[in-house]
Amino acid sequence: MCRGGRMFAPTKTWRRWHRRVNIMQKRYAICSALAASALPALVMSKGHRIEEIPELPLVVEDKVEGYKKTKEAVLLLKKLKAWNDIKKVYASQRMRAGKGKMRNRRRIQRRGPCIIYNEDNGIIRAFRNIPGITLLNVNKLNLLRLAPGGHVGRFCIWTESAFRKLDDLYGTWRKAATLKSDYNLPMHKMTNTDIGRIMRSQEIQKALRAPKKKIQRRVLKKNPLKNLRIMIKLNPYAKTMRRNTILRHAQNHKLKEEKKAKARAKLADKAPAAPKAEPAAKKAKTAKAAKPAAKAKAEA
Amino acid sequence: MGTGAPCRCVLFAYLSSGATMADKEAKKVPSVPESLLKKRQAYAVMKAKRQKKILAIKKYRKAQRKLIYARAQAYHKEYRHMYRQEIRMARMARKAGNYYVPAEPKLAFVIRIRGTNGVSPKVRKVLQLLRLRQIFNGTFVKLNKASINMLRIVEPYIAWGYPNLKSVHELIYKRGYGKINKQRIALTDNRLIQKRLGKLGIICMEDVIHEIYTVGKNFKVVNNFLWPFKLSSPRGGMKKKTIHFVEGGDAGNREDQINRLIRRMN
Numbered sequence: 001m002c003r004g005g006r007m008f009a010p011t012k013t014w015r016r017w018h019r020r021v022n023i024m025q026k027r028y029a030i031c032s033a034l035a036a037s038a039l040p041a042l043v044m045s046k047g048h049r050i051e052e053i054p055e056l057p058l059v060v061e062d063k064v065e066g067y068k069k070t071k072e073a074v075l076l077l078k079k080l081k082a083w084n085d086i087k088k089v090y091a092s093q094r095m096r097a098g099k100g101k102m103r104n105r106r107r108i109q110r111r112g113p114c115i116i117y118n119e120d121n122g123i124i125r126a127f128r129n130i131p132g133i134t135l136l137n138v139n140k141l142n143l144l145r146l147a148p149g150g151h152v153g154r155f156c157i158w159t160e161s162a163f164r165k166l167d168d169l170y171g172t173w174r175k176a177a178t179l180k181s182d183y184n185l186p187m188h189k190m191t192n193t194d195i196g197r198i199m200r201s202q203e204i205q206k207a208l209r210a211p212k213k214k215i216q217r218r219v220l221k222k223n224p225l226k227n228l229r230i231m232i233k234l235n236p237y238a239k240t241m242r243r244n245t246i247l248r249h250a251q252n253h254k255l256k257e258e259k260k261a262k263a264r265a266k267l268a269d270k271a272p273a274a275p276k277a278e279p280a281a282k283k284a285k286t287a288k289a290a291k292p293a294a295k296a297k298a299e300a
Numbered sequence: 301m302g303t304g305a306p307c308r309c310v311l312f313a314y315l316s317s318g319a320t321m322a323d324k325e326a327k328k329v330p331s332v333p334e335s336l337l338k339k340r341q342a343y344a345v346m347k348a349k350r351q352k353k354i355l356a357i358k359k360y361r362k363a364q365r366k367l368i369y370a371r372a373q374a375y376h377k378e379y380r381h382m383y384r385q386e387i388r389m390a391r392m393a394r395k396a397g398n399y400y401v402p403a404e405p406k407l408a409f410v411i412r413i414r415g416t417n418g419v420s421p422k423v424r425k426v427l428q429l430l431r432l433r434q435i436f437n438g439t440f441v442k443l444n445k446a447s448i449n450m451l452r453i454v455e456p457y458i459a460w461g462y463p464n465l466k467s468v469h470e471l472i473y474k475r476g477y478g479k480i481n482k483q484r485i486a487l488t489d490n491r492l493i494q495k496r497l498g499k500l501g502i503i504c505m506e507d508v509i510h511e512i513y514t515v516g517k518n519f520k521v522v523n524n525f526l527w528p529f530k531l532s533s534p535r536g537g538m539k540k541k542t543i544h545f546v547e548g549g550d551a552g553n554r555e556d557q558i559n560r561l562i563r564r565m566n
Contacts, residue, residue: 202338210346221486224473234473234490234505236365237372 028186029143031170036152048113048155049088052081059158065117067126074130077113085112085155089132111148116141118161138162138169139179364503368490372506379465379513404443405462406515409471409558411438411531411565413541413550414457426454431528436565438471438529442515455544456551461558468513470566472505477527484527496525531565 036042038057043050050056058080067073077083092110095101112132117123120137127133134145138158146154171177176184192198199205224231231238386402393400412432419427430450431439441447441460451460463471476487480496487493490504500518502508511522543549545557554561 200335202335205342219486219488221488225470230488231473234487235372236369237376237506240373241376 026143027170027183030141030146031186033143033146033152033154034166037146037154037156039153042153043155046151046153046155047088047110049084050082050155052084054080057156057158057163058082059160059163062160065119065123065159066121068122070126070129073126077130080157082113082155082157086130086132088112093131111154113155113157114145115157116162117159118165138165368504368506371504375506375510406443407463407513408441408443408451408460409438409463409467409562410441410451410458410460411436411561412457413459413538419457423454423457426450427457430454432458434530436531436533438531440512440523440526442519442523451553456542459545459550459552459554459558459561461554462556463562464559465513467559467562468509471529471562472509472512472526474566475529475531476505476508478525479527497522534561534564536564
């Protein structure tokens with residue numbers, strides 16, 4: 001037997017499904033989407049294959065609105081080099097991942113080009129069977145078709161009269177829209193968007209300091225007590241000190257040797273008086289050696 | 301080429317910006333845009349200035365080098381004088397049948413010999429004030445009534461004593477790092493010292509050593525500039541760090557014997 005009870009917060013059909021958006025915001029969005037559809041970089045980044053099309057925005061003659069056969073439509077797309085986009089749609093036809101499969105949303109595919117027309121003389125019926133194509137009437141532009149998925153830059157193919165109507169629909173900054181009661185295009189955030197040119201201008205370059213091209217990297221610390229060059233770098237006097245100690249050592253060594261030689265000579269001469277001379281000579285030697293050694297200690 | 305030249309001139313007239321029609325016939329090269337001319341002028345000016353600056357810096361560096369040499373020489377003489385002075389004073393006193401009591405030492409080197417676990421709060425705070433946050437960290441400390449009492453509080457945690465010139469010299473050269481911009485930077489160049497302590501008249505390692513050894517007026521600044529020394533554990537071992545030096549251990553004041561410990565830890 002199943003467990004009893006009812007679900008938490010049972011879903012109701014009178015959930016608020018719709019949202020209202022300000023008209024100005026809606027129009028702003030459509031203007032932004034149309035503007036983005038005219039920039040090749042944005043359209044390419046949306047994924048449309050527009051490498052070979054003649055021009056962006058792509059405008060075609062009004063005769064296209066009179067096409068009756070899909071064959072004609074396909075030929076047009078091929079001549080415009082837009083067929084690559086359709087091929088991409090074919091390649092993207094696949095099964096949906098997830099439970100949508102059993103909820104009547106089994107197959108999915110990419111969006112292709114969007115054809116925007118002014119008057120339907122058969123164009124809808126010609127183009128509608130080509131996968132990926134959406135048809136839009138220019139008087140009723142749909143943001144959900146111009147920016148599918150919320151990302152701007154859909155590849156749009158305009159007919160001539162549709163393209164000409166845009167001025168009346170949205171105005172230019174010089175004149176307001178005639179087909180809308182009180183609307184003009186939104187103001188730019190930046191009037192001069194060529195940032196490279198701005199940065200290279202005299203006004204900005206004069207105020208900059210000179211570029212620091214030299215990269216300062218970490219210096220490896222070497223031990224100055226072992227490495228003479230590093231010691232001299234830090235203390236130039238160390239060179240003379242080292243030199244003096246070496247000379248002094250050499251001198252002391254020489255003196256010692258001389259003393260030894262003398263003592264040996266004396267030994268050789270006076271054999272019986274040797275024990276007395278030796279300790280005397282030894283004491284003199286150690287006294288002399290102790291003084292320079294003490295000096296060296298003081299300097300170290 | 302006769303037919304070609306007029307064609308090319310027309311083409312250039314169409315392409316190039318701000319060029320007159322008159323010199324179109326004569327010039328074959330497109331005119332230089334004004335921004336590029338300005339850039340070239342500015343670059344030439346900067347280059348001249350840079351050359352002058354380089355020469356000035358070179359001269360200055362040479363002079364500094366001479367100055368450092370002279371100072372190091374003077375310090376060498378001074379240390380020798382100090383050393384002989386003590387000996388001479390003692391001898392004079394003995395000759396007169398008197399006793400020479402040398403001045404109490406002004407400088408101490410303090411090494412932390414115990415770890416960070418289980419330290420009582422007062423001791424912990426004093427060790428932080430002395431910048432001894434890690435075992436076998438060492439710092440120089442100026443000795444006065446206040447600091448001696450501080451050392452007494454943390455006696456079981458430190459080994460300290462009076463360093464001699466060789467200890468100070470070796471510590472600063474081998475393990476000397478400066479606090480530059482709150483970072484621990486190795487003292488590989490006198491310029492690092494000069495930048496930071498130049499306004500006190502300390503421009504090289506020898507100046508730093510002199511200020512530390514003969515506890516000078518700017519001892520505090522110079523000592524704070526030196527990052528606490530990170531010493532190795534003593535080669536050959538310690539005796540017994542839990543009891544005082546006088547009892548045969550390692551803690552506390554060991555006066556001159558600190559130098560032997562420094563030799564083993566440096």
